[in-house]
Amino acid sequence: MDTGMRADDGDVALETLFLPFIDGPISWPSQGGALFLRARDGWPLHQRAWPGLVCEQSFRPAADALERSGFALATAQEDTRHPLVLVLPPRQRDESRALFARAIARCASGGRVVACLPNDEGAKSGESDLARLAGPVSSLSKNKCRVFWTAPLDGPADVTLAGEWADADATRAIADGRFVSRPGVFAWDRIDAASRLLASHLPGDLVGRAADLGAGYGYLSVELLERCPRIASLDLYEAELRALELARRNLAPFAGRVALDFHWRDVTGGIDARYDVIVCNPPFHAQTRADRPDIGRRFIAAAAQALTPGGRLWLVANRHLPYEAELDARFGRARIVAQQDGFKVIEAVRGSEGNPR
Structure with missing residues (x-):
């Protein structure tokens, strides 16, 4: 050992x-x-x-x-x-x-x-x-x-x-039956307010290969596929296996329309595939309750590495979390699309290969 x-x-x-x-x-x-x-x-x-x-x-x-x-x-x-x-x-x-x-x-x-x-x-x-x-x-x-x-x-x-x-830990329907969930996963009994805000601003012109980093039980992935009909494939990355198993069930109705893949993976270690679109509501706590903005910054770094030139990251975060420097360093451009109820929605676009800014 x-x-x-x-x-x-x-x-x-x-x-x-x-x-x-x-x-x-x-x-x-x-x-x-x-x-x-x-x-x-x-x-x-x-x-x-x-x-x-x-x-x-x-x-x-x-x-x-x-x-x-x-x-x-x-x-x-x-x-x-x-x-x-x-x-x-x-x-x-x-x-x-x-x-x-x-x-x-x-x-x-x-x-x-x-x-x-x-x-x-x-x-x-x-x-x-x-x-x-x-x-x-x-x-x-x-x-x-x-x-x-x-x-x-x-x-x-x-x-x-x-x-x-x-x-008590059994899988159950939530959100008027739209999703299945279970106690213990993130926002298990509701639709997370930050994720809902991000979903409401996703543009319909997102196209190509997509990924959801920190997918949870699959809410953002479902919204992406419902709002963006030209998404051709979607990979879900989630570190909590209990949540990923729920996402498989919640995304099952889309399996005949797009190619789906599910990855039990720690995104902070990076991802190998390449994508045109990434959506993300990154976690900012680990096993303690203290803020861990370093986790979100590593999600942003992983997204920048995985996006193709011109690829788009759509991200939501608590307004106070200091992600702007990381976004400026790794993306060709980034803008705040919306700020509401303590959250901010950001779009960042990957620059040319080898020159992200």
Whole structure:
């Protein structure tokens, strides 16, 4: 395994999750290993050997980091049971409850579930939820986080509740049935206001090969195809696999009209194909709530690299995010098309090859 810097060496929730095994309240299983749901790489995974550890992660940057460090990756479709299941629950509560239900379902008879949350991201609620599902739990607090674990299990303590919570994360119709979505993906229960603003300004003359960077459940892609009949092909790029699977379903009605392709990919690492049109509502947060305008700038750089000369980027962003310098440096021209409700819509046109400005 790589012993260099990890994906997030300041991940206190990850550090706290492993404290019960370091300090001794519970032991790592001698056989059968462990399944780690929503796994993240970091130095706590490398402080000692964790025999049989298998990781599951649907967010591509985190999955890539785990693979680079040599950890085995499982998919959500696998159903092997393990004597230990580790969980870093997400913030969205329905998704988190469904993850607890799945953790118990993936736990072998006599096994345990161990989870950790930061105090300011619902640690007490998470502990209470796991206790409702599994019975009494033990816990310890450190690093402004709480790690909590079940007694040895033989299925859920409340079978009915486990079924209800497993369904809490189910795919469902939103926006009067136009789309399907599920808890936990970006703007999962609505049409995002920024994306709606961008869609309303897309011109009908967009033509050729197109891409949607950070496509989410596919709203912008659907709007692009409905508004721009001369789009010949469309590639959707999305780092969250759960969202990309929804986009496949939402774009299915267009499969007979245009060539569609779906890429589970971290756009910040660049893309290889070439396009005439790119639409984008780039993310500006990572795993923390702090603004990360560097992510949006890397999306802009990837778009500039992928566009053909004369290709057009249509982008929406929060008005305060400082993207103008990046756009000026990488595109022949850029203009603000609209500003409304704290957002800005920008069109940028790629200059001649080798001379973007």
